Amino acid sequence: MVKRIPVGAHYGLRDWLVQRVTAVVMAVYAVVLLLMLLVKGPSDHATWKALFVPQWWRLASLIFLLSVFWHAWIGVRDILMDYVHATSTRLVLQVGVILLLVAYALWSVQILWSIN
Amino acid sequence: MKFRIYRYDPEKDAKPYMKEYDVAMEPSDRMLLDALVRIKSLDDSLSLRRSCREGVCGSDAMNINGKNGLACITKLADLKEPVELRPLPGLPVIRDLIVDMSQFFKQYHSIKPFLQSKDPAPEKERLQSPTDRAELDGLYECILCACCSTSCPSFWWNPDKFVGPAGLLAAYRFIADSRDQATNERLDDLEDPYRLFRCHSIMNCVDVCPKGLNPTRAIGRIKDIMIKRMV
Numbered sequence: 001m002v003k004r005i006p007v008g009a010h011y012g013l014r015d016w017l018v019q020r021v022t023a024v025v026m027a028v029y030a031v032v033l034l035l036m037l038l039v040k041g042p043s044d045h046a047t048w049k050a051l052f053v054p055q056w057w058r059l060a061s062l063i064f065l066l067s068v069f070w071h072a073w074i075g076v077r078d079i080l081m082d083y084v085h086a087t088s089t090r091l092v093l094q095v096g097v098i099l100l101l102v103a104y105a106l107w108s109v110q111i112l113w114s115i116n
Numbered sequence: 117m118k119f120r121i122y123r124y125d126p127e128k129d130a131k132p133y134m135k136e137y138d139v140a141m142e143p144s145d146r147m148l149l150d151a152l153v154r155i156k157s158l159d160d161s162l163s164l165r166r167s168c169r170e171g172v173c174g175s176d177a178m179n180i181n182g183k184n185g186l187a188c189i190t191k192l193a194d195l196k197e198p199v200e201l202r203p204l205p206g207l208p209v210i211r212d213l214i215v216d217m218s219q220f221f222k223q224y225h226s227i228k229p230f231l232q233s234k235d236p237a238p239e240k241e242r243l244q245s246p247t248d249r250a251e252l253d254g255l256y257e258c259i260l261c262a263c264c265s266t267s268c269p270s271f272w273w274n275p276d277k278f279v280g281p282a283g284l285l286a287a288y289r290f291i292a293d294s295r296d297q298a299t300n301e302r303l304d305d306l307e308d309p310y311r312l313f314r315c316h317s318i319m320n321c322v323d324v325c326p327k328g329l330n331p332t333r334a335i336g337r338i339k340d341i342m343i344k345r346m347v
Contacts, residue, residue: 012313078316
């Protein structure tokens, strides 16, 4: 095969933008969570659980967690692009990261909606 | 004055080493390049590039006490002893302080650093309003010394794929030029996870630029224009 260094994948901006937007989502959620903890001051298991019962807060938490995973995907992929230069190894690692994050996302749903 | 200088001659040395020099300076020796020329007069085996000796040609870029800069405009009085001099990081060393800049220039050429216009060439020159011309301030002054790109970790890891701060500053110089008509093609070319988006805005480039330019801001402007185009 000819030894070329191909560039020109024609993507990048969307990921860069997603990383910024998800960062804002995480920051807003963190502030709201902090306020809720200050106001409600959960002290035991029952009051902690009660915090996560309202549907809107479950959804907000899910959006927060999805933002974490999406943000993490772009960040970890950037690290792999910088340091893992063998294409096959990088592909395997990237697929591994995606599968792991998808599993985390599904698990988050299960945890959030199992709280009664 | 004490110096520790990186020495490597691939024809003679098995590996690079640091050589110490203790040289008496004359009152006329004000800049680091003056000192290097003096050292070379005592030890002519030392190799370095220099030309204009006033910060215009960009030949004598090197790593000075851990920070990239031009020897000719670095004051000796500001340097801590022993002054440690190394070649620009991340590029192959040809000999001593001379590095192979091919990769750097390859990236620079890849952004097509020339005006592209579909209009027929005018009789005299392509005119610009003073406001449009002002857009190029802080962009056209780059002397391609490579201080910025070789201080950028993203360029160290992917010099064959990431354009680097110098090339991206030049890319924005033509995107910002009112006379250039290839903005879309230029943006298409840079819309790439490696070519542009290896930049994580750590601003090493801004920190070292001997001309006081700001490649990080130029890269940010390219992203702004891309967002305008997409959203």
